[in-house]
Amino acid sequence: MSAALLDVRDVRAGYGGTETLRGASLHVDPAEIVALLGENGAGKTTLARVVSGLHRARTGSVYLAGRDITGLAPHQIVRHGLAHVSAGRRVFASLTIEQNLTVAARRRDRPLLAGRLSEVYETFPALRNRRRLLAAALSGGEQQMLVIGRGLMSAPQLLVVDEPSSGLAPAMIDALAAAIRALRDAGTATLLIEQHRSLAERVADRMLSLREGRIEPAGSAPPS
Numbered sequence: 001m002s003a004a005l006l007d008v009r010d011v012r013a014g015y016g017g018t019e020t021l022r023g024a025s026l027h028v029d030p031a032e033i034v035a036l037l038g039e040n041g042a043g044k045t046t047l048a049r050v051v052s053g054l055h056r057a058r059t060g061s062v063y064l065a066g067r068d069i070t071g072l073a074p075h076q077i078v079r080h081g082l083a084h085v086s087a088g089r090r091v092f093a094s095l096t097i098e099q100n101l102t103v104a105a106r107r108r109d110r111p112l113l114a115g116r117l118s119e120v121y122e123t124f125p126a127l128r129n130r131r132r133l134l135a136a137a138l139s140g141g142e143q144q145m146l147v148i149g150r151g152l153m154s155a156p157q158l159l160v161v162d163e164p165s166s167g168l169a170p171a172m173i174d175a176l177a178a179a180i181r182a183l184r185d186a187g188t189a190t191l192l193i194e195q196h197r198s199l200a201e202r203v204a205d206r207m208l209s210l211r212e213g214r215i216e217p218a219g220s221a222p223p224s
Helices: 044-051 074-079 097-102 107-123 125-129 140-152 170-185 197-203
Strands: 006-015 018-028 033-037 059-064 082-085 158-162 189-194 206-211 214-217
Touching: 006 044, 018 033, 018 044, 018 059, 018 189, 018 214, 033 044, 033 170, 033 197, 044 082, 044 158, 044 189, 074 082, 082 140, 097 107, 097 140, 107 125, 107 140, 107 170, 125 140, 140 158, 140 170, 170 189, 170 197, 189 197, 197 206
Parallel strands: 033 189, 033 206, 082 158, 158 189
Antiparallel strands: 006 018, 006 059, 206 214
């Protein structure tokens, strides 16, 4: 069995008669940042959805920390230590930052919840400072921090983050890069799905490319 935290093996998946993944394989080691690059429509989001249980693979397997999670429901996969931050910065606009972070928590989890909130605010200090503000008032970059922070509330071993830099100003991409590196240093691995190399080159330990449904190396990432 592989020692990788995430091990995707020969996955084929698609929609209708179209197969976007044609034997895609990759691995992410503990506390590693792996960037998966590719053109729009290459199948990057499909792979992220397969990994997190939101889309069923036609063939192939997905392992998380040595456990076969192929075909499990998304909520089961979350319990095994994976959090998926989908593209689009979907926040609850009418709720505050803190309510967005705690919306899925139950009352009996309050002591644990307080600790997780503290960890999120340590990673994203701007969220702590504005925690009573409605999410609708946040900039695009702040909303991206919020949805990543919401993913962190489950204390994942692995974050799968889909197109986080889309539409962000360079300064906000720099802040996002610093946060992702800090998460790695604290032990959280990241599979970063990106169309553009800007963020990937700042943070990735390895960069991969998805082309014609298969994954291949995309060159060495610079030291971070």
